Amino acid sequence: MTDSSDFQEAEYVAIIDQDEVTDEVRDIAVKYDPLNRSGREGFHVTEDGELHIDDALVMGEHKLIEKKIPNDAIRIVPLPAETGQLVHQYGDNGFRLYELPMPEDGTVIGLLGRNGIGKSTALRILAGKTVPNFGHEDNPDWDRAIDAFRGTVLQTHLEQLRDGEVTTATKRQRVERLADEAAADETVRERLAAHPNETDDLAADLDLTPLLDRQIETLSxxxxxxxxxxxxxxxDADLYLFDEPSSFLDVERRLMVARTIRDRITEASASAVVVEHDLATLDLIADGIHVTYGEPGNFGVVSQRLGSREGINQFLEGQLRQENVQIRRKSITFPGPRERSIPKTEVVLEYPDLKVGFEEFSLTVEAGAIHEGESIGIVGANALGKTTFAKLLAGQLESDIGTIPDHATVSYKPQYVVPDGDETVRERFIRVTDIRSQAFETRVAEPFDLEELFDRPLSALSGGELQRVAVALCLAREADLYLLDEPSAFLDVDRRVAVADQLRRFARQRDRPLLVIDHDLFLISRVSDRLVVFDGESGTYGEATSPQPMRTGMNDFLSSLGVTFRRDERTDRPRVNKPGSQLDRKQKRDGEYYYTV
Incomplete structure (x- = not known):
């Protein structure tokens, strides 16, 4: 156990609602600020009349002002600090995890938070693969864990883990490693046959039936x-643990997977814990949410359980109300499918109608033009030819019909990022750019926080860290056009926001077009000026539209899936409508599939 003297001193942030700031509020804040009284500048009024205080100067004593003002214009909220039951610690000065999520029979619980703050550690403890040590590294003890959580839902689960009376099943994060572990020529049918429970129904529910005789090594x-x-x-398990089940799945299959997991867990009266960063998927799959917060690599705290909608919204707003903690300084906002005009810049690449055919697949592309500095999102189901389209633009593949007169040089980030041997991050970047240049430092290294990764082997990076490196490597190369395939995979919500904004900024600053293939509609909506929409029959034929306005493209794409999204009333985040619901039917009648307008 760790006593309170071991906890860091709390830091605070001031949340100011300028719409609620009156002259009275300004006068109270300035008059009673202890910093102002001591001759330093604390709360002050800016030239444009807004009340302001530098974040670094906010302290607990400012809560006096919060108590004196007559409304909620100012809130003084602590930033994350180590609090609650210390459950596990790695070494004397290593990462520390506080509290645990609580599984419940017949229920799917979601874990939502940044990477590096203990979600995987929590899953390992719940699976019985790690015995919690409660800060005593050399003496892990299930009995101590049981005593710590006595009287909670966790007590029974931990007792069963101790006694070997609970079975768990884990879906790991890094599914790309599956082929390396498969037996030679092992097929999907053979892998499923090794498991006892209703694999025929599962194969149908998860659209695996057409793949049964495929070798695992050939799977996407x-x-x-x-x-x-x-x-x-x-x-056959009591507790199912899913680590990022939506990665590499298109939108339609993300929703299919969410419903399948939820239905199976409910029917079996088992329990499940799901780590997921795609909020639309998490919203569908989870009955409740534990938000994890803290300092990545330092400590993590598992919050109290919240309802699914409320947990996601409080995470986005950056404040957990029951815990009275501000988990980030700013809220995460969601842009709608607003119209963005085509940049009034030169055309980098213009292409005619294209058609290319293979033995079992064909792709047809409508003519289009790509402009300097614009960001184009590419959406559609898997196996419709999005990568083939990229190869056509790059001149790596010749079209059967139509010719691209001037091919662009393309820097490409593939869907799968595979580290090579013991090469370090620094060594990989040296191969593609001058890492000592100011341009590299300001455009790539700083935005993607590469300094902390430079001396680490690529093989030692987590999925999210490897993704950051891959995106940065793509942008570090000199090219006419940049194409990124699923840059959101393995990234947490905060990092997805940052990457989307950095990609858009890079395109503008370099006057280079970006094409982004992704299935996270929030990232696509945030980064894109226009959309290319792919339709067709996966693995048989694909049809790509010319770049079109965002709203038109989103409606075109989602109408092909028969799925509608609405805005959350509080945070504006996209939420999937229940099929056949009143709102689903209305939006389909109005032709507004992505948000109501």
């Missing part, structure tokens, strides 16, 4: 993800 990332989910659910 999305196909491997669905196979791992199927084998996890086909295991």
């Amino acid at each position: 990332g999305g196909e491997r993800q669905r196979l791992e989910i199927a084998t996890t659910l086909a295991t």
Whole structure:
């Protein structure tokens, strides 16, 4: 156990609602600020009349002002600090995890938070793979854990783990490693046959039936993800743990997977814990949410359980009300499918109608033009030819019909990022750019926080860290056009926001176009000026539109799936409408599939 003297001193942040700031509020804040009284500048009024205080100067004593003002214009809220039950610690000065999520029979619990703050550690403890040490590294003890959580839902689960009376099944994060572990020529059918529970029904529910005789080594990332989910659910277990089940899946299959997991857990009266960063998927799959917060690599705290909608909204707003803690300084906002005009810049690449055919697949592309500095989102189901389209633009593939007169040089970030041997991050970047240049430092290294990763081997990076490096490597190369395939995979929500904004900023600053393939509609909406929409039959034929306005493109794409999204009333985040609901039917009648307008 760690006593209160070991906890860091709390830091605070001032949340100011300028719409509620009156002259009276300004006078109270300035008059009673202890910093102002001591001759330093604390709360002050800016030239444009707004009340302000530098974040670094806010302290607990400012709560006096919060108590004196007559409304909620000012709130003084502590930033994350180590609090609650210390459950596990890695070494004397290592990462510390406080509290645990609480599984419940017949219920799916979501874990939401940044990478590096203990979600995987929590899953390992719940799976019985790590015995919590409560800060005593050399003496892990299930009995101590049981005593610590006596009287809670966790007590029974921990007792069963101690006594070997509970079975768990885990769907890991890095599904791309599945092929390396498969036996030679092992098929999907053979892998499923090794598990006892209703694999025929699961294969149908997860659209694996057409793949049964395929060898595992030939599967795409999305196909491997669905196979791992199927084998996890086909295991006879009491507790199911899913680490990022939406990665590499297109929008339609993300929703399919969410419903399948939820239905199976409910029917079996089992329990499940899901780590997920795609909020639309998490919203569908989870009955409740534990927000994890803290300082990545230093400590993590698992919050009290919240309802699914409330937990996601409080996470986005950056404040956990019951815990009275501000987990980030600013809220995360969601742009709607607003119209963005085509940049009034030169055309970098113009292409005619294109058609290319293979033995079992064909792709048709409508003519279009790509402008300097614009960001184009590419959406559509997997296996419709999005990567083939990129190869056509890059001149790596010749079209059967139509010719691109001047091919662009393309810097490409592939869907799968595979580290090579013991090469360090620094060594990889030296191969593609001058890492000592100011341009590299300001455009790539700083925005993607590469300094902390430079001396680490690529093979030692987490999925999220490897993704950051891959995106940065793509942008570090000199090219006419930049194409990124699923840059959101393995990134947490905060990092997805940062990457989307950095990509858009890079395109503007360099006057280079960006094409982004992704299935996270929030990232696509945030980064894109226009959309290219792919439709067709996966693995058979694909049809790509010319770049079109955001609102038109989103409606075109979602109408092909028969799925509608609404805005959350409080945070404006996209939420999937229940099929056949009143709002779903209305939006379809109005032709507004992505948000109501």
